[in-house]
Amino acid sequence: MVDLLSREADIVVRYQGGSNGGHTIVNEQGRFVLNLLPSGILHPEIVCIMGNGMCIDPEHLEKEIDGVREKGADVSPRNLKISDRAIVTMPYHISIDNYEEERFGADKASDTTRANAYVYGDKYLRKAIRMGDLRNPEYLAKRLRGIVAYKTLEAEGMYHKQAVDYDEILNWALHYGKVFGEYICDTGIYLTEAAAEGQRILFEAQLGALRDIDFGIYPYTSSSSTIAAYATIGAGVPALKLDRTIGVMKAFSSCLGDGPFVTELHDEAAEELRQVGDEYSVASGRPFRLGAFDAVASRYGVRIQGATELALTKLDSLSFLDKIPVCVAYEINGVRTTDFPIGADLEVAKPVIEYVDGWHSDITECRTAYDLPPAALTYVKYIEQLVGAKITYVSVGPQRNAYIKL
Numbered sequence: 001m002v003d004l005l006s007r008e009a010d011i012v013v014r015y016q017g018g019s020n021g022g023h024t025i026v027n028e029q030g031r032f033v034l035n036l037l038p039s040g041i042l043h044p045e046i047v048c049i050m051g052n053g054m055c056i057d058p059e060h061l062e063k064e065i066d067g068v069r070e071k072g073a074d075v076s077p078r079n080l081k082i083s084d085r086a087i088v089t090m091p092y093h094i095s096i097d098n099y100e101e102e103r104f105g106a107d108k109a110s111d112t113t114r115a116n117a118y119v120y121g122d123k124y125l126r127k128a129i130r131m132g133d134l135r136n137p138e139y140l141a142k143r144l145r146g147i148v149a150y151k152t153l154e155a156e157g158m159y160h161k162q163a164v165d166y167d168e169i170l171n172w173a174l175h176y177g178k179v180f181g182e183y184i185c186d187t188g189i190y191l192t193e194a195a196a197e198g199q200r201i202l203f204e205a206q207l208g209a210l211r212d213i214d215f216g217i218y219p220y221t222s223s224s225s226t227i228a229a230y231a232t233i234g235a236g237v238p239a240l241k242l243d244r245t246i247g248v249m250k251a252f253s254s255c256l257g258d259g260p261f262v263t264e265l266h267d268e269a270a271e272e273l274r275q276v277g278d279e280y281s282v283a284s285g286r287p288f289r290l291g292a293f294d295a296v297a298s299r300y301g302v303r304i305q306g307a308t309e310l311a312l313t314k315l316d317s318l319s320f321l322d323k324i325p326v327c328v329a330y331e332i333n334g335v336r337t338t339d340f341p342i343g344a345d346l347e348v349a350k351p352v353i354e355y356v357d358g359w360h361s362d363i364t365e366c367r368t369a370y371d372l373p374p375a376a377l378t379y380v381k382y383i384e385q386l387v388g389a390k391i392t393y394v395s396v397g398p399q400r401n402a403y404i405k406l
Contacts, residue, residue: 001246001248001311001313001393001395002023002038002039002040002202002204003023003025003027003039003040003042003043003400004393004400004403005202005246006039006040006042006043006046006202007043008200008202009040009046009200009201009202010046010047010194010199010200010201011040011046011047011048011049011191011194011199011200011201011202012038012039012040012041012046012047012048012049012201012202012204013038013048013049013050013051013187013191013201013202013203013204013231013235014036014037014038014048014049014050014051014054014204014205014206015051015053015054015203015204015205015230015231015232015233015234015235016051016053016054016205016206016224016225016226016230016234017053017054017055017116017205017206017207017222017224017226018035018036018054018055018056018057018089018114018115018116018119018206019035019036019057019060019061019064019089019114019116020035020114020116020222021035021206021207021222021281022034022035022206022281023039023206024398025039025042026398026399026400027042027399027400028400029042029071029072029073030071032067032068032071032073034064034068035060035064036050036054036056036057036060036061036064037050037061037064037065037068037075037080038050038204039204040202040204041068041073041075041079041080042068042073044073044074044079045079046079047078047079047080047081047194048079048080048081049080049081049082049083049187049190049191049235050080050081050082050083050086050187051083051086051187051234051235051236052083052084052085052086052187052188052234052235052236053086053224053225053230053233053234053235054083054086054087054234055086055087055088055089055116055119055120055123055224056082056086056087056088056089056131057088057089057094057114057115058088058089058131058134058176058179058180059091059176060089060114061180062176062179065080077182077183080183081183081184081185081187081190082131082180082183082184082185082187083131083184083185083186083187083188083236084130084131084132084135084184084185084186084187085130085131085132085186085188085236086130086131087119087120087122087123087128087129087130087131088119088128088129088130088131088133088134088173089114089115089116089119090119090129090169090172090173091168091169091172092148092151092155092164092169093115093118093119093122094113094114094115095155095161095164096115096118096151096154096155096159097113097114097115097117097118098113099155099158099159099161100159101113102159103159116222116223116224117223119223120223120224121223122147127147127150129143129144129147129173131180131184132184133173134173134174134176134177134180134181134184135177135181135184137174137177140170140173140174140177141170144166144169144170144173145166148164148166148169151164152164186236187235187236188235188236188237191235191236191237191240192237192240195237195240201240203228203231203232203235203242205226205227205228205231206222206226207222207226208226208248208249208301209226209227209300209301209304209305210297210301211226212225212226212227212304213225213226214227215227215304217259217260217342217346218342218343220257220258220259220260227304227305228242228245228305228306228307229242229306242306244308244309245305245306245307245308245309246307246308246309246310246311246392246393247301247302247305247307247309247310247311247389248310248311248313249298249301249310249311249312249313249387250293250312250313250314251293251312251313251314251315251317251318251379251383252273252277252290252291252292252293252314252317252318253290253291253292253293253294253297253327254279254288254289254290254291255288255289255290255291256281256286256288256289257286260346260347260349261289261291262291262294262296262297262327262330262346262349262350262351263291263292263293263294263325263327263351263353264289264290264291265290265291265292265325269321270290270291272320273290273317273318273320274287274288274290276317276320277314277317291327292324292325292326292327292351292353293324293325293326293327293383294327294351295326295327295328295329295338295383295386295387296327296328296329296330296337296338296339296340297340298383298386298387299338299340299386299387299388300339300340302387302388302389307389308389309389309390309391309392310384310387310389310390310391310392310393311391311392311393311394311395312380312383312391312393312394312395313394313395314395315363315376315379315380315394315395315396316362316363316364316395316396316397316402318358318379319358319359319360319361319362319363319376320358320360321358321360322357322358322360323355323356323357323358324355324356324357324358324379325353325354325355326353326354326355326356326382326383326386327351327352327353328352328353328354328386329351329352330349330350330351330352331349331350331351331352332345332348332349332350333345333348336352356375356378356379356382357375357378358375359372359373359374359375359376359379361373363376363396364396364397364402365396366396366404367401367403367404368404369404369406371404372394372404380394380406390406391406392405392406393405393406394406
């Protein structure tokens with residue numbers, strides 16, 4: 001959807017998150033998996049910005065850029081700008097993430113060991129390195145001296161591992177300062193000037209409302225603010241006002257990783273849906289947990305995001321079902337509710353399911369509402385009614401043109 005909406009924008013900004021998630025885009029050039037790069041990077045005329053709210057692994061970013069270039073995409077300082085205030089995922093963050101996974105064993109806490117939690121943790125401990133620091137060797141060397149000593153205490157004292165090598169870390173950081181030096185700038189100034197000129201800016205999030213550090217299913221969340229209200233802060237232009245917020249949600253429920261999942265299905269239909277919808281993480285390859293569409297969680301997400309409209313994706317994935325389950329409410333300790341709970345109540349919540357007729361036909365070539373089978377359009381309108389927001393876009397396939405605008 002971001003790839004599609006990018007065509008209406010001059011600038012696309014990623015404002016939070018790191019390389020632990022991602023988006024898959026299919027276009028005439030092939031299939032692209034983007035973990036860090038904004039989705040607009042596949043449109044050469046668009047300027048893409050990696051905002052100050054992100055945590056950036058420069059080693060991963062370099063490989064990602066090489067990958068999209070191999071397929072013909074243009075990436076240069078002209079169309080990719082990196083905030084000098086974005087924090088850096090350092091090698092010791094990834095090492096400590098792996099040490100912690102080793103300590104947890106079978107009860108591991110992470111899906112990807114790409115260290116976002118440890119990077120954001122250092123940000124708020126004021127022990128992070130920022131992308132702008134990579135361009136200042138003297139300042140970088142001074143900052144790293146104390147941080148590496150701290151990380152050595154952590155590695156040796158907590159995990160009984162070897163000390164962090166200061167020279168190795170410094171040389172790594174200096175190398176990526178040279179690689180990305182021309183890309184790094186004050187993106188807040190750039191965006192402020194662009195907004196004053198009337199340029200169209202699209203803010204892109206990674207992960208959804210239920211992974212937000214404040215409003216998600218804590219502690220099974222990401223470590224950053226995923227909601228739309230953080231967009232201008234994470235982009236470096238906190239005074240800008242959003243005028244349109246598009247919530248993107250699937251036509252069914254999915255979840256990657258641990259945590260409560262009220263509508264989760266474990267039957268053959270769930271496995272077939274996983275295969276049909278290619279429901280696997282683009283970052284780790286791990287299969288998604290799947291469930292019935294959850295109107296309670298989705299309505300909460302719409303409210304938290306302040307969504308003015310919605311895009312419903314992967315409607316085509318449901319075409320094989322005779323009856324489609326929809327969760328319209330929760331039951332918590334015998335009490336029915338349509339309010340999304342937290343903590344202990346969420347852990348014991350049970351879904352109240354209603355069934356909608358399926359359409360049992362291929363809809364991947366549909367391009368207008370009139371092309372859709374009546375049952376498919378009924379399902380869309382039913383979802384719209386349940387969540388309380390207008391569905392503007394319906395995706396019926398992964399290609400750029402495989403959508404319907406209602």
